[in-house]
Amino acid sequence: MKPAPFAYVRPGTLEEALEALAADPGAKVLAGGQSLVPLLSMRLAAPSRLVDINGLPDLDRVRTDADGVRLGALARHADVLADADAGRVQPLLPLALANVAHATIRNRGTTVGSLVHADAAAEMPVVLRLLGGSVDVASVRGRRTIAADDLFAGPLESTLDHDEIAVEAFFPALAAGAGVGFEEIARRHGDYALCGVAALVERDGDRVTVARAGYLSVCDVPTVVDLTPALDDGLDDATLDAAADLALDALEPADDIHATADYRAQLARVLTARVLRAAYDHAGSRRAA
Amino acid sequence: MTEETHDVRLHVNGATYDVSVPPRRLLSDALRHDCGLTGTHVGCEHGVCGACTVLVDGRPTRSCLMFAVSAQDTEITTVEGLTNPDGSLGPVQQAFLECHGLQCGFCTPGFLTTITAGLAENPSPTRDEAREMIAGNLCRCTGYQNIVKAVERAAELGSAT
Numbered sequence: 001m002k003p004a005p006f007a008y009v010r011p012g013t014l015e016e017a018l019e020a021l022a023a024d025p026g027a028k029v030l031a032g033g034q035s036l037v038p039l040l041s042m043r044l045a046a047p048s049r050l051v052d053i054n055g056l057p058d059l060d061r062v063r064t065d066a067d068g069v070r071l072g073a074l075a076r077h078a079d080v081l082a083d084a085d086a087g088r089v090q091p092l093l094p095l096a097l098a099n100v101a102h103a104t105i106r107n108r109g110t111t112v113g114s115l116v117h118a119d120a121a122a123e124m125p126v127v128l129r130l131l132g133g134s135v136d137v138a139s140v141r142g143r144r145t146i147a148a149d150d151l152f153a154g155p156l157e158s159t160l161d162h163d164e165i166a167v168e169a170f171f172p173a174l175a176a177g178a179g180v181g182f183e184e185i186a187r188r189h190g191d192y193a194l195c196g197v198a199a200l201v202e203r204d205g206d207r208v209t210v211a212r213a214g215y216l217s218v219c220d221v222p223t224v225v226d227l228t229p230a231l232d233d234g235l236d237d238a239t240l241d242a243a244a245d246l247a248l249d250a251l252e253p254a255d256d257i258h259a260t261a262d263y264r265a266q267l268a269r270v271l272t273a274r275v276l277r278a279a280y281d282h283a284g285s286r287r288a289a
Numbered sequence: 290m291t292e293e294t295h296d297v298r299l300h301v302n303g304a305t306y307d308v309s310v311p312p313r314r315l316l317s318d319a320l321r322h323d324c325g326l327t328g329t330h331v332g333c334e335h336g337v338c339g340a341c342t343v344l345v346d347g348r349p350t351r352s353c354l355m356f357a358v359s360a361q362d363t364e365i366t367t368v369e370g371l372t373n374p375d376g377s378l379g380p381v382q383q384a385f386l387e388c389h390g391l392q393c394g395f396c397t398p399g400f401l402t403t404i405t406a407g408l409a410e411n412p413s414p415t416r417d418e419a420r421e422m423i424a425g426n427l428c429r430c431t432g433y434q435n436i437v438k439a440v441e442r443a444a445e446l447g448s449a450t
Contacts, residue, residue: 001334002313002315003313004313005292006312007293008293008295008358010358033354033356033359034336034354037315037335037336037353037354037355038336038354040313041315041334041335041353042335050312050356052356052358052359054359101425102339102424102425103349103422103424104339104349104351104403104425105336105354107349107350108345108348108354189424190424190425
């Protein structure tokens with residue numbers, strides 16, 4: 001339960017960090033470390049070098065404007081969760097962040113780090129994808145923006161190249177007339193969820209114009225399904241059931257030691273209905289307010 | 290093969306420790322082996338059990354999920370730093386004593402640090418908030434009931450001072 005030896009560098013500028021990363025193909029970035037350090041301790045990963053970005057300036061910022069919320073690479077989950085402006089502009093952030101592990105882990109873990117860790121059981125990757133957000137990455141070769149739909153390559157695999165650092169994530173603001181919901185089922189609160197669902201609903205009066213749901217811990221990668229067609233005739237028990245059917249057609253719940261595929265499918269069904277209704281009501285309450 | 294080491298200055302409980310550690314030295318191990326502060330206990334060593342929780346700049350943090358080299362320039366508080374200046378038990382420690390909040394004591398340092406920070410943020414938690422406060426820490430002896438009572442008692446003791 002001890003990591004294998006590695007070299008360590010703690011750069012003071014982003015340029016130094018990018019050079020250190022580019023110079024060693026076996027190097028990994030260390031931000032909060034709440035997912036990386038267990039992998040190292042269990043020797044599931046053995047990088048030759050860690051580039052610790054915790055000393056870089058300005059990366060801990062949470063910037064919010066009318067377009068959305070921008071999180072620097074060192075913004076800790078706890079800081080984002082406590083940021084009232086961020087939660088007002090995109091209410092799905094605090095809803096989901098409250099389910100990210102325990103408070104102690106949220107104190108150190110970073111939201112951007114969680115995104116590029118690309119764990120299909122994590123909350124924030126699927127939230128980014130549901131909202132159509134993006135991640136800005138930098139390397140010695142330059143900068144680029146990766147849309148959430150292009151970020152997740154496979155289990156624990158993002159599309160960042162080895163010399164790239166995710167420096168910022170962008171979560172778009174919640175549109176007027178839109179609402180969100182989030183719920184997950186875990187054996188114990190704070191554990192990895194057996195299944196979690198986030199929903200985004202846009203309404204025009206009682207009519208549902210957009211309904212999408214994002215699923216964590218169901219497939220190999222964070223998965224978003226468009227459920228709008230199922231709610232064409234409004235939102236009631238029957239159409240919610242149809243929406244769950246539509247979702248399950250697109251999902252492939254997997255067996256693991258925590259839950260059978262059938263149980264997972266049942267959780268996805270129940271949670272889909274719950275979060276769609278919650279998002280629908282949320283959209284209504286925002287319009288009324 | 291000799292492993293590279295880094296000279297790190299750790300600030301723990303108001304004291305300074307100059308240590309020379311390999312980069313892979315976990316903060317939990319550095320506290321115990323290099324600083325001699327064995328109050329911090331190491332349980333699961335992958336961030337699940339909470340026994341190794343210390344305060345980093347006042348915030349509860351898993352010391353097994355941090356490297357000692359990353360902890361320079363931070364203020365660390367371990368269970369040894371929770372006593373009153375005169376050496377008597379601090380309010381959370383006193384509450385654990387009064388409420389029988391520990392049996393074997395292995396998990397206790399992590400609970401004490403977590404609750405100390407929790408009460409600093411929320412000095413008078415409801416019972417639900419008290420449970421939430423300790424949700425990230427495992428205890429295999431007590432069944433948690435007396436720990437929840439200890440949180441409430443510590444809040445009383447804290448408000449009396």
